[in-house]
Amino acid sequence: MSIVDPHLHYWSLASGNQPWLENPVPNLLGDYSPMAQDHLPEDLERARGEIDIQACVHVEADAVDPVAETRWLAEVIASGARLAPDALVVGVDLSHKDAEEQLDAQRELSDRVCGVRQILNVHDDPLFDYVGRDYVSEPGWRSNLRMLASRGLSFDLQIYPSQMAQAAALARECDDILFVLNHAGMYVDRQHLDGWRAWRDGLRELAACDNVMIKLSGFGMLDHRWTRDAVVPLVWEAIDAFGIERAMFASNFPVDGLYAGYEDIWRTYLEIVTGVSDSERDALFRDNARRCYRL
Template identity: 35%
Template sequence: MSAYTGPVIDAHHHLWDLSLRGQPWLVDEPMIPFRYGDYSAIRRDYLPADFRSDTATAPGLRVIGSVFVETEWRREDSLGEMAWIHEVAERTGVPSVVTGHAVLDSPGIAEHLAAIAAFPLARGIRHKPGGAAVPERAAAEPTLLSDARWREGFARLAPLGLHLELQVPWWHLHEAADLAGAFEATRIIVNHTGLPADRSPEGLAGWRRALRVVAERPNVHLKVSGIDLPGVPWTADLQREVVLDALDIFGTARCMVASNFPVDSLWATYAGIFAGLREITADLSADEQRAFFFDNARAFYRIDEDRLWDRPPD
């Protein structure tokens, strides 16, 4: 087989204009604890021109669509980010579609979700549900995924055509599996490969077990992204085991690629991530490669052709 050369949809990236002061974690002091360590390098504007410049650095890579994911905009202006990103998309064509934010256990969640769904590019929401800092505390410190009031908000997603973007440590994915089984009509996409930060044999074994549990639910999908290790350059050799295990567990029909830029620019280049992913997946069939890099994201996010930046080949 050979490395993939077809069109790409980047299924998870961010944009921000810091002059709007929309993201407290990017503009306020002190800086917050962050899973990648010092993030001062991304406390700068990152707009469509910057994103397109990054995509252009990868030789032979043809990114023709993208998915914007919420950036922890200030909560007192909960719909401000949706209005801003839609204006940006209308003016620049980037992104193709949008994932917003909602606090699913908050008062007024019905009205908030209806307002999000009314935006034409809205496809889902993200609400980080918390969790234990280490696997050993997972049973004693469940996430909001198991909370009855939070689930009442979650139940409102599918009727509005929305899905959940789930960012949670892998040791809470059993809760996600239970949630997905209780709400089979609601789609969930696990962000950032289930966060396999611990690359010890024991850590990877736990991560694989957790992925297998949640992958049993057919309404759960996976983004292969967000697998930087602080202080370690992103290489195919470093990431090969994680990427191939994720594809094996979920199957190429339920996985999609994403950059998580500019966050992952802390320890990776855009060209490096996609060169590595193309090298790692070179032994997949042509159909499997296209599904992973393009077709799955286009179908999951319902991206119409007029929201792509170029027409994909038939």
């Protein structure tokens, strides 16, 4: 089975750049202490099993110093490791006055920088709240986001369904930027019908923007005992909203490695879309990721 993985993370704890891993505190991921160790290309090589990874995209891993993270990744790439990242979605705090300098410093470190992610998840429940701040409503943040267009960079959009209408308005306003919705829109409020409706309707509103794609990933983050049957309606709803041409599967490894093996994740994805044509399967597992991240 050949794939392009458009969402994974590497880190070295010796860098001191991910304190959230050095001192694990249970959160929406549950007890993530098993993940609190180095994760390098050679670790993915061991974990991949029979999955042929043709290319992969590294997404920032909540580093204290994103420039240092990119410098380290450039060294990993220079080492010639087989599963070194083919593209980098780097971290930039777009609320900072020096956001442009942060970004350009990282682009100077590596010509594989293809996009930016800044986690935006806010939620009334502290267990699910990431940032406690509505960045998208801040004029300075929005102004800095616009600089991605002139650099030909995409923006990885990690939000909850309650933020989707606001994000869709942002996508319409910045129609020269490609937005990539992370983790199937993070369907978080699962106890009531209103939660499902917010996720479903939010997907449709975002999908109405031609400059938004979706990554089908991260299912274990909010359902630690996820099964194929539990994920089927989420994947089908997302693909129905965005179409085959704007959806792609991803591993979110090693985070989702807390809940399933790398090979198991990808083989489950394949089972979920049994019956699609060869070209549709290629789009979901390889071609859309290549196009999105210019691989």
